[in-house]
Amino acid sequence: MATNIALGIDIGGSGIKGALVDLHAGDFASERLRIETPQKSTPANVAAVVGEIVANFADQLGDGPIGLTIPAIVQHGVTVSAANIDPAWVNCPAEKLFCEALGRDVVLVNDADAAGFAEVQFGAAKGHPGLVIITTLGTGIGSAIVHRGVLIPNSELGHLEIDGFDAEKRAAASVRAREGLSWGEYVPRLQRYYETVEFLFSPDLLVVGGGVSKKADKFLPHLKLRTPIVPAQLQNRAGIIGAAVLAVQQ
Numbered sequence: 001m002a003t004n005i006a007l008g009i010d011i012g013g014s015g016i017k018g019a020l021v022d023l024h025a026g027d028f029a030s031e032r033l034r035i036e037t038p039q040k041s042t043p044a045n046v047a048a049v050v051g052e053i054v055a056n057f058a059d060q061l062g063d064g065p066i067g068l069t070i071p072a073i074v075q076h077g078v079t080v081s082a083a084n085i086d087p088a089w090v091n092c093p094a095e096k097l098f099c100e101a102l103g104r105d106v107v108l109v110n111d112a113d114a115a116g117f118a119e120v121q122f123g124a125a126k127g128h129p130g131l132v133i134i135t136t137l138g139t140g141i142g143s144a145i146v147h148r149g150v151l152i153p154n155s156e157l158g159h160l161e162i163d164g165f166d167a168e169k170r171a172a173a174s175v176r177a178r179e180g181l182s183w184g185e186y187v188p189r190l191q192r193y194y195e196t197v198e199f200l201f202s203p204d205l206l207v208v209g210g211g212v213s214k215k216a217d218k219f220l221p222h223l224k225l226r227t228p229i230v231p232a233q234l235q236n237r238a239g240i241i242g243a244a245v246l247a248v249q250q
């Protein structure tokens with residue numbers, strides 16, 4: 001079996017998506033399969049869907065590695081939090097559960113860590129030699145800190161407290177939609193968010209991912225920062241690609 005292929009699976013609040021990844025090219029090596037996240041997104045229910053996705057790619061994957069992402073802090077294989085998924089994931093030995101359910105080894109990582117790592121490997125921050133902070137603006141705000149190509153996991157910068165608010169409750173893309181904010185109203189919230197991240201970490205590069213990054217021209221040119229800030233490039237492939245790469249590296 002080709003050693004440059006791994007399976008990446010992205011577990012999200014609404015869909016569970018998987019594809020084979022060509023680890024050298026940093027791109028999909030198959031179609032993407034998406035299955036709705038079960039309404040009750042408990043560990044057992046999610047593991048069953050992940051099993052379906054693995055079975056779908058089993059022939060081409062052979063005994064190749066599998067990387068999974070989840071919107072949760074993942075510390076030594078244990079999900080310590082749960083965002084947009086069932087609270088049963090909190091303090092769940094999730095990596096072990098997936099290994100047992102699938103009968104094979106898997107590597108489980110935070111969703112933003114996977115997406116951010118992929119951007120440094122193959123996307124907007126490819127080969128960057130310094131400190132890169134990738135944020136994903138979606139339902140919440142996810143973050144990945146990568147220093148000289150090394151991921152520092154579980155940074156959770158969406159939960160910085162800024163002006164008395166949990167940052168993602170003010171600046172996530174979903175908040176713009178929910179509160180019906182114009183770009184002119186949303187930009188100051190992003191400004192406050194990114195200037196705080198910049199002040200605390202002095203990154204060399206900021207990368208903005210999540211669906212809203214497709215509309216980067218609406219907000220990036222209006223942010224006043226000393227750090228270069230660029231849109232992500234891998235779009236909704238980032239999580240799957242990053243999970244696959246991290247599965248091989250860990």
Ligand code: BGC
Pocket residue numbers: 071072073081083110111112113136138140141142143156158168
């Ligand atoms: C969670 C993170 C996650 C991010 C994006 C946040 O609410 O705390 O773990 O990476 O949402 O899904």
